[in-house]
Amino acid sequence: MEKFLSVTGLAAPMPAANVDTDVIMPKVFLKGIDRSGLARGLFHDLRFDAQGGTRTDFILNRAPMQNVRFLLTGPNFGCGSSREHAVWGLLQYGIRALIGSTFAGIFADNAANNGLLLVTLGDDERARLARAVGPDGTEITVDLATQTVTCGGLCLDFGIEPSRRQALMEGRDKIATTLQMKERIRDFEAAYFAEAPWLARGGEA
Amino acid sequence: MRSRTLYDKIIDRHKIQALDDRAGPGSQLLLYVDRTVLNEYTSPQAFTGLRDAGRGVWRAEAALGVVDHVNSTAPDRGASVGDADAQRQIAYFAENGRDFGIEMFDVLDPRQGIEHVVLPELGWVLPGLVIAAGDSHTATYGAFGTVGFGIGTSDIEHLLATQTVTYTRLKTMRVRVVGDLPLGVTAKDLVMALIRKIGADGAAGHALEFVGEAIGALDVEGRMTICNMSVECGARVALMAPDDKVFDYIAGRSRAPSTEMLERAKPVWRALASDPDAVFDREVDLCAGEIAPMVTWGTSPDQSGAIDDAVPDPACLPADRRGDAARALDYMGLEPGTRYEDIAIDRAFIGSCTNARLDDLRAAARILRGRSVAPGVRAMVSPGSSSVRRAAEAEGLDRAFIEAGFEWRQSGCSMCLAMNDDVLAPGERCASSTNRNFEGRQGSGGRTHLMSPAMVAAAAVTGRLADVRALATREM
Ligand code: SF4
Numbered sequence A: 001m002e003k004f005l006s007v008t009g010l011a012a013p014m015p016a017a018n019v020d021t022d023v024i025m026p027k028v029f030l031k032g033i034d035r036s037g038l039a040r041g042l043f044h045d046l047r048f049d050a051q052g053g054t055r056t057d058f059i060l061n062r063a064p065m066q067n068v069r070f071l072l073t074g075p076n077f078g079c080g081s082s083r084e085h086a087v088w089g090l091l092q093y094g095i096r097a098l099i100g101s102t103f104a105g106i107f108a109d110n111a112a113n114n115g116l117l118l119v120t121l122g123d124d125e126r127a128r129l130a131r132a133v134g135p136d137g138t139e140i141t142v143d144l145a146t147q148t149v150t151c152g153g154l155c156l157d158f159g160i161e162p163s164r165r166q167a168l169m170e171g172r173d174k175i176a177t178t179l180q181m182k183e184r185i186r187d188f189e190a191a192y193f194a195e196a197p198w199l200a201r202g203g204e205a
Numbered sequence B: 001m002r003s004r005t006l007y008d009k010i011i012d013r014h015k016i017q018a019l020d021d022r023a024g025p026g027s028q029l030l031l032y033v034d035r036t037v038l039n040e041y042t043s044p045q046a047f048t049g050l051r052d053a054g055r056g057v058w059r060a061e062a063a064l065g066v067v068d069h070v071n072s073t074a075p076d077r078g079a080s081v082g083d084a085d086a087q088r089q090i091a092y093f094a095e096n097g098r099d100f101g102i103e104m105f106d107v108l109d110p111r112q113g114i115e116h117v118v119l120p121e122l123g124w125v126l127p128g129l130v131i132a133a134g135d136s137h138t139a140t141y142g143a144f145g146t147v148g149f150g151i152g153t154s155d156i157e158h159l160l161a162t163q164t165v166t167y168t169r170l171k172t173m174r175v176r177v178v179g180d181l182p183l184g185v186t187a188k189d190l191v192m193a194l195i196r197k198i199g200a201d202g203a204a205g206h207a208l209e210f211v212g213e214a215i216g217a218l219d220v221e222g223r224m225t226i227c228n229m230s231v232e233c234g235a236r237v238a239l240m241a242p243d244d245k246v247f248d249y250i251a252g253r254s255r256a257p258s259t260e261m262l263e264r265a266k267p268v269w270r271a272l273a274s275d276p277d278a279v280f281d282r283e284v285d286l287c288a289g290e291i292a293p294m295v296t297w298g299t300s301p302d303q304s305g306a307i308d309d310a311v312p313d314p315a316c317l318p319a320d321r322r323g324d325a326a327r328a329l330d331y332m333g334l335e336p337g338t339r340y341e342d343i344a345i346d347r348a349f350i351g352s353c354t355n356a357r358l359d360d361l362r363a364a365a366r367i368l369r370g371r372s373v374a375p376g377v378r379a380m381v382s383p384g385s386s387s388v389r390r391a392a393e394a395e396g397l398d399r400a401f402i403e404a405g406f407e408w409r410q411s412g413c414s415m416c417l418a419m420n421d422d423v424l425a426p427g428e429r430c431a432s433s434t435n436r437n438f439e440g441r442q443g444s445g446g447r448t449h450l451m452s453p454a455m456v457a458a459a460a461v462t463g464r465l466a467d468v469r470a471l472a473t474r475e476m
Helices: A085-093 A103-115 A123-131 A163-170 A174-178 A182-195 B006-013 B044-053 B083-102 B115-121 B136-144 B153-162 B186-197 B215-216 B220-233 B244-250 B259-270 B319-332 B358-368 B386-395 B397-404 B455-461 B468-472
Strands: A006-014 A068-073 A095-102 A117-120 A139-142 A148-151 A154-157 B015-018 B028-032 B034-036 B062-066 B103-105 B130-133 B147-150 B163-168 B171-178 B207-210 B237-240 B282-287 B294-296 B305-307 B347-348 B380-381 B406-408 B428-431 B449-450
Touching: A006 A123, A068 A117, A068 A123, A085 A103, A085 A174, A095 A123, A103 A117, A103 A163, A103 B153, A103 B215, A117 B130, A123 A139, A123 A148, A123 A154, A154 B220, A163 B015, A174 B153, A174 B163, A182 B015, A182 B028, B006 B015, B006 B147, B006 B207, B006 B237, B034 B115, B034 B153, B044 B083, B044 B153, B062 B083, B062 B115, B083 B103, B103 B259, B115 B136, B115 B386, B130 B136, B130 B153, B130 B358, B136 B147, B136 B220, B136 B244, B153 B163, B171 B215, B186 B220, B186 B282, B186 B294, B186 B305, B220 B237, B220 B244, B347 B455, B358 B386, B358 B397, B358 B468, B386 B397, B397 B406, B397 B455, B428 B455, B455 B468
Parallel strands: A006 A068, A068 A095, A095 A117, B034 B062, B034 B130, B062 B103, B130 B147, B171 B207, B171 B282, B207 B237, B347 B380, B347 B428, B380 B406, B428 B449
Antiparallel strands: A006 A139, A139 A148, A148 A154, B015 B028, B028 B163, B294 B305, B294 B449
């Protein structure tokens, strides 16, 4: 997982509420057995029409937004299906952080596990940032060390859960960390199954 | 000891250790996971990750795999596995089962079906467990007093390697459903009414607990429908305290504990309830008696109304919802003010982990007997599991569907997410017993109206969205 320290790049507004993972990564792109090739699927039905033509009205299709690094998102972004492909696709497209109000739970966990930073701002601050970024998008800087978003003269602080921040900044392998607690897990299991013997596998009829 | 909610009791019981120095909602902990179910489309990269890192599976017998998302549901099972991509996912899935010692039900297995239908019917979901799985509707198991929640592929890999997940404790919300559901109104209508009331993100960050007479009166299948679809108001977990109906449901199933073990477990299971003075972060009340059969009009599950109502005018909605509503109506090809009962459909679909268990099929068949699918409507039913399909055939439900003009399909997720060849064509309008009406969910450009299985049957025979209560008077 790539570390996130400080990133500067273009931010695009995408203010709709409840943007679901079916829209972020349509099902035709879920048929692989690896993580590759998902940049093509990102927002596919919003980027392309039924004939495969580019929808020029969609924000990411407007120059220079092909090089977008941030999305300013609306409430409940990433709701619906658990598909991690949505997060993989965003990263493969080049997006490093989403800045919004609320993110759906599974989506947020998936983002954290892959180094996609989610920044949550209050209503007021979000409105100020949206005004600064404008309807066509502009360059901003997101700094995880100082926990700030800067756009022109505007500088906003954001909060983030400390362990998530640490993991993002270190690009840490979570499984290796957990496996350091191997003994504790074994001890837990021994006590747990002794107390609930019905959890041993039942015979199959 | 201080009073605790059911959710907190189960999480506390599975906590291996704290991962930060906080307490309460938002705190991080290492959580033990009892069981998981794997499917062929969210698990492959997790297994590849294990292979690449040279890691094994911590407890292979705690996992079970089921092919359900990409398989064909064509009646002739042997001949039609799916396209090349589907075949590749299915083959890699089987290979992972073999290499890591995990039991897998392939497409031809008589126990195959939608994962959330299969696990309970095996008797593998027991009260007080934590079940995490690579599918958002894992919340279904809350009907048994189990904390079930969806995880992404990275966390599947973590779970397989360690039997744990790093977990953020949720806030709690109690949903009290007072009174009784009126005749013709189902568990699906109840949960759709809740979603409408609190919004698509109304329960975000919360574990729901449902209480009240209307919940106690439902059978276990109806309770599963509610916990399943609670995901569509943003809940990560939905719970109901287990009762005798749950214990009776479990007893005798193929993987249930023995009778002797069940008797040992029951006193522990009976204690799985929130303490009387437990404090929830939020409380929501619903009057069951005021709920009518529900249908969605938009592209988010909270965009819904009672069947005897009409498509809303975005201008009359709260300001922050107008833009989304107008966009949804445009996609759905609907005009404000159109009565729901005047909306003609092209397709009808009964299936999914929300509403394709035996009682769901019975409810639909009751409406279909002696009636025919309206001309021009293509109707299909995909039972929730191969076992449900056999049980339905044993009581003649297949005849009721087939004689009415429905296609009697094999089991799978089918047109719930349309990863196989069961898809809507652009512009086609479908009455559907599924859980998501997102843009393109059932096929690019397809238009989905969510409702109960009986309401789908009513729409299929009417050719338009229809009030099941008008058709069902003699049957109920
Ligand atoms: S039936 Fe639908 S919601 Fe349920 S697991 Fe399958 S795709 Fe997901």
